[in-house]
Amino acid sequence: MxxxxxxxxxxxxxxxxxxxxxxxxxxxxxxxxxxxxxxxxxxxxxxxxxxxxxxxxxxxxxxxxxxxxxxxxxxxxxxxxxxxxxEGYRAHDPAARLPKVKVPRRRARPLHLEHVELLLDSGAYQRTRDIITIAALTGLRIGEVVKIRGEDIDWVTGTIRSIRKGSLDHAVQMPPPVRLLARDKPRTGWWFPSLYKNADFPEGGGHVLMKSASTGISRLLRRVGIVDPKITAHSLRHFYATMLLRGGVNVRVVQEMMGHASLATTQLYMEVTQDEMAEASNVLPMIDIRSRSGRGRLAA
Missing domain, CATH: 1.10.150 (DNA polymerase; domain 1)
Structure with missing residues (x-):
């Protein structure tokens, strides 16, 4: 065999x-x-x-x-x-005793609004800026953005139909800036067509590949001074989730908007700041400080 x-x-x-x-x-x-x-x-x-x-x-x-x-x-x-x-190819499974992998706790790595605006004001190609805008305001992954076709747009409901991770058929809301952007896109065919042949489209006629778009955005991030290696094109998706959650949107609604199967995954996208933790601590009750003996309160 x-x-x-x-x-x-x-x-x-x-x-x-x-x-x-x-x-x-x-x-x-x-x-x-x-x-x-x-x-x-x-x-x-x-x-x-x-x-x-x-x-x-x-x-x-x-x-x-x-x-x-x-x-x-x-x-x-x-x-x-x-x-x-x-299948009967082997009598014993060599993978059965592989040790579990200890994975560090994941932390959100969102871009902030100032970062997104810096990218959009950078003088990058219009195509790159459009991909950034759509990713930041729809939560679509870069690989999902580059696959948008004119036929995917429902102008009545203001949504983009997208086949998302896990083969999830999803309708994604277009906020006003994306609707404006969509008006200049073709009503049929790829929104982000590629002029070149590639492994996915050997005969040509395909769309810009995810790797190409993501690499371009990552280079743009470094060019505008965002040098943290953990901040990538995917951080636009973290930005989307964080903005929704901070805006008071119910986490279950955010889960559906992100296309997550697990609520725990959605929560990983939420960045908690020092200011938010400081504000949260203000709800704790006031407790008088006792002396070491525990028999009286300390003088003010």
Missing amino acids: NWETVLHHFALHQRAQSLSEKTIAERDRMLRTLATMSGRSPILVDTIDMLELLSRNHHRTGQPISAGTKQSERSYLRVWGKWMVD
């Missing part, structure tokens, strides 16, 4: 589950890396090979891969290992 056969069968199994092509491709890419690193056939790969995979350095930075990446890849290995046993 060779890797190509196994990967083909595994992909068929995932498509039958209606998993996204992105998920299937990510798992395929990781398993091919496992095959290359181990030099073993899929029926001989063992737990040590998988541990070495999870302990590798990033091919570009030379630094250990992030805890989040390790957590994702561990879950992929667990799914693949169980599938191998269920």
Whole structure:
């Protein structure tokens, strides 16, 4: 049993589950890396090979891969290992005993309104500024923004139809600035067409790719002086959630607007500032300070 056969069968199994092509491709890419690193056939790969995979350095930075990446890849290995046993390709699952990955607590990393305005006043290309505006005011991921077509716009309800993460068919509200922007966009076809052929559109006629748009925004962030590496194009989505929550929108409503399956995920997008914590502490009751003996109050 060779890797190509196994990967083909595994992909068929995932498509039958209606998993996204992105998920299937990510798992395929990781398993091919496992095959290359181990030099073993899929029926001989063992737990040590998988541990070495999870302990590798990033091919570009030379630094250990992030805890989040390790957590994702561990879950992929667990799914693949169980599938191998269920299909009768292996008697034992080499991924069953992989250790859990300790992931640092996530913190919100939103851009602030001043940052967004700085980006829009930077003199960047109109296309880049339009993508920033839409992402900041709709909560759409960059990969979802670049896929907008004129046919996705419902002018009666003022919404954008978007197929979101997890194949969620979602109607996203367009606030007034986005409606104004939409008037200048084509009523049919891509809002952000690409002039070039690429891996997704080998014959051309496609849209700007997420990676290209995200990289452009990240470069713009650095150019205007926002140098924190944790602030990226995705931080526009954090900005959207934070602004809604600070504006008093119920967190369940924000969850639906973000397209999150879990309320806990939505809460991770909320940045809590020192001023907000100081203001919250003012609701605590006043308690007189006692002396060390506990028998009397301290003099003022």
